[in-house]
Amino acid sequence: MASAARREPRAPGFWPLAVVFGAFVLFLYGPMLAIVVLSFQGPEGGLTFPMRGWSLHWFRQLWEGIGVIDIGAALRRSLGLGMLVMTQTVLLSLLAGLAYRKRLPGGAPLFYVVVASLIMPSIIVSLGIGLMFRLLDSGVKLALEAWSPEALEGFTTTLGMFSSGLGAQLTWTLPFGLLIMFAIFNRFNPAYEEAARDLGASAWQTQRHVVLPLIAPSLVGIGMFGFTLSWDEIARSSQAMGDLNTLPLELQGLTTTVTTPVIYALGTVTTAISFAVMGLSLALVALWRRRG
Numbered sequence: 001m002a003s004a005a006r007r008e009p010r011a012p013g014f015w016p017l018a019v020v021f022g023a024f025v026l027f028l029y030g031p032m033l034a035i036v037v038l039s040f041q042g043p044e045g046g047l048t049f050p051m052r053g054w055s056l057h058w059f060r061q062l063w064e065g066i067g068v069i070d071i072g073a074a075l076r077r078s079l080g081l082g083m084l085v086m087t088q089t090v091l092l093s094l095l096a097g098l099a100y101r102k103r104l105p106g107g108a109p110l111f112y113v114v115v116a117s118l119i120m121p122s123i124i125v126s127l128g129i130g131l132m133f134r135l136l137d138s139g140v141k142l143a144l145e146a147w148s149p150e151a152l153e154g155f156t157t158t159l160g161m162f163s164s165g166l167g168a169q170l171t172w173t174l175p176f177g178l179l180i181m182f183a184i185f186n187r188f189n190p191a192y193e194e195a196a197r198d199l200g201a202s203a204w205q206t207q208r209h210v211v212l213p214l215i216a217p218s219l220v221g222i223g224m225f226g227f228t229l230s231w232d233e234i235a236r237s238s239q240a241m242g243d244l245n246t247l248p249l250e251l252q253g254l255t256t257t258v259t260t261p262v263i264y265a266l267g268t269v270t271t272a273i274s275f276a277v278m279g280l281s282l283a284l285v286a287l288w289r290r291r292g
Helices: 002-006 014-038 057-064 071-099 107-119 122-147 149-154 161-186 191-198 203-231 247-254 262-291
Strands: none
Touching: 014 262, 057 262, 071 161, 071 203, 071 247, 107 161, 122 149, 122 161, 161 203, 191 203, 203 262, 247 262
16 A cells, blocks of 8 residues: 555656557557457358357368368468478577678678668569569570470470579568677677687687577578568569469468458468567576576
8 A cells, every 4th residue: 555655647748659659559459359250250250240150160161171272282382381480590590690700802792782672662573583483484495495405395494483582582581680680799708708719719610609599589680581571472473483372472372362261361471470470589588598
């Protein structure tokens, strides 16, 4: 009672700011919550409120398939591509961050080239990558025609999920990974490395046993960032995936043809996977810090 009596009153601007913040959170997460709720409707459910019963009907229909689109295959493709993008983003961001710790010849122009992909419209980047690989197709066909006409019959295109598609998504994830690594190493205390060298550790041992364990939680965060950016990428992938689509591209196509809550069920599943990846990343960070 006494502590409550001594509590300072709220500032005059607290409640107006609280209302604005609440409205912002509702605007940010309200649509997602509405989709999750509507995905649990009964067989007579529609795309809008009010709810018409509760069931797992639309999840069962999603499992059985949606028309001619193989959602399971698209899901597996997105997971595989997302894992590869995550691995490449962590590895290349780490190597670039280590390289930029010292004076790197041509480092400034290289940095601006990498970050420039964040400024350019995503669809322009996708069109440029698609055009580049189509020009590459022309060169490959000329080379095959000259050296091995038999192989030309089996060649289709160099465009693909793990060639042009991977490159398109890395233009989106790598700049973020590089900027995060800059922030990490700007706060890194070099005294730990100096102490390791004073104790006789080599450069490789210092990196392996001192630097990497200290920045490991941040690398997990970069990996989570890379996966989630790849998982829902559409614009940069639209012209660079070739014949096979990722799950977001299939979902974009379904929005014009599917008129039942099954599309909400698909959105709920993809959102659950995103939250699962984020939860796993946070658990790994917490485990690493506990071990440290």
